[in-house]
Amino acid sequence: MSQATYTSNLDSILEAMKAGIETxxxxxxxxxxxxxxxxxxxxxxxxxxxxxxxxxxRVGKKNWKKVRVVSRSPLxxxxxxxxxxxDSIFTRVRWKDGTCLGWVKAGAEGTPDGSAxxxxxxxxxxxxMQARPFMRPALRGAKSACLNDIGMAIGLELGQTTRRxxxxxxxxx
Numbered sequence: 001m002s003q004a005t006y007t008s009n010l011d012s013i014l015e016a017m018k019a020g021i022e023t024x025x026x027x028x029x030x031x032x033x034x035x036x037x038x039x040x041x042x043x044x045x046x047x048x049x050x051x052x053x054x055x056x057x058r059v060g061k062k063n064w065k066k067v068r069v070v071s072r073s074p075l076x077x078x079x080x081x082x083x084x085x086x087d088s089i090f091t092r093v094r095w096k097d098g099t100c101l102g103w104v105k106a107g108a109e110g111t112p113d114g115s116a117x118x119x120x121x122x123x124x125x126x127x128x129m130q131a132r133p134f135m136r137p138a139l140r141g142a143k144s145a146c147l148n149d150i151g152m153a154i155g156l157e158l159g160q161t162t163r164r165x166x167x168x169x170x171x172x173x
Contacts, residue, residue, distance in 0.1 A: 012137070014158070017154060018082065020156065020157030020158060021100045021154055021155050022093060023148060023152065023153045023157070024149055024150030024152070024153030025093050025101075025102040026091075026093050026101045027146075028102060028142075028146035028149055028150055029092075029093060029146075030150075031146055031149070032091075032104045032139055032142045033090070033138075034102045035087050035138035035142050036089050036104060036134050036135050036138035037086050037089050038138075040085055040089065040106075041132050041134065042082050042083050042086055044087070055067055060075070060167055063172040072092055083113065084121055085118070087110070087116075087120060088106050088107055088111045089104065089105070089110060089144070090104075090105055090106075090110040091105075102134065106119040106123075106134075107119035107120065122134070123136070
C-alpha cells in the first residue's frame with residue numbers, strides 16, 4: 001500500500017489570495033467609477049438662447065403698457081467647464097488592518113485645482129437644487145457584478161498558486 005503526503009507552501013497561498021483580493025477590488029471600484037462617469041450630469045458650455053415675450057404692466061391706476069421682457073433660462077448655462085465633475089471621479093485601493101478597502105470618490109480631491117467641490121451638492125441636492133445622484137445608482141447597479149469579479153479574481157490567483165505550490169509525494173510505490 002502506498003502512502004501519499006501533501007506539502008504546501010502556505011505563505012505563497014496567502015500571498016496569492018491577498019493579490020487576488022487586491023486585483024478584484026481594484027477591478028470592482030474601476031467598474032463602479034466607469035458607471036458613475038456615465039451617469040454623471042454634464043453641463044453645456046453654450047449659453048441658453050434668449051427668450052422674449054410681452055407682458056402687460058400697469059402704469060398708473062387705469063393705464064396698461066406692453067413691455068418686452070427678455071430672459072435666459074438660469075439652469076442652462078454654468079461658468080464651469082463641462083465635464084469637470086465627471087473628470088473628478090477617481091478610485092483608491094489600500095490595505096488597512098488586514099482588510100482591503102476600495103473607494104470611489106468625486107469632488108475636489110480628484111481635480112488639481114479643487115474646482116469640483118460641488119460633488120456632494122449634485123449628489124444629495126440643496127435647498128435650492130434638486131438632487132441628481134450619480135454615485136449611489138452606480139454602486140447599486142454594479143454591486144453584484146463587482147462581488148462576482150472579486151470572487152473570480154481570488155479563484156484565479158488561488159488556482160494558479162495551488163497548481164504550482166502543492167506537491168504530491170508518493171512513498172512506497
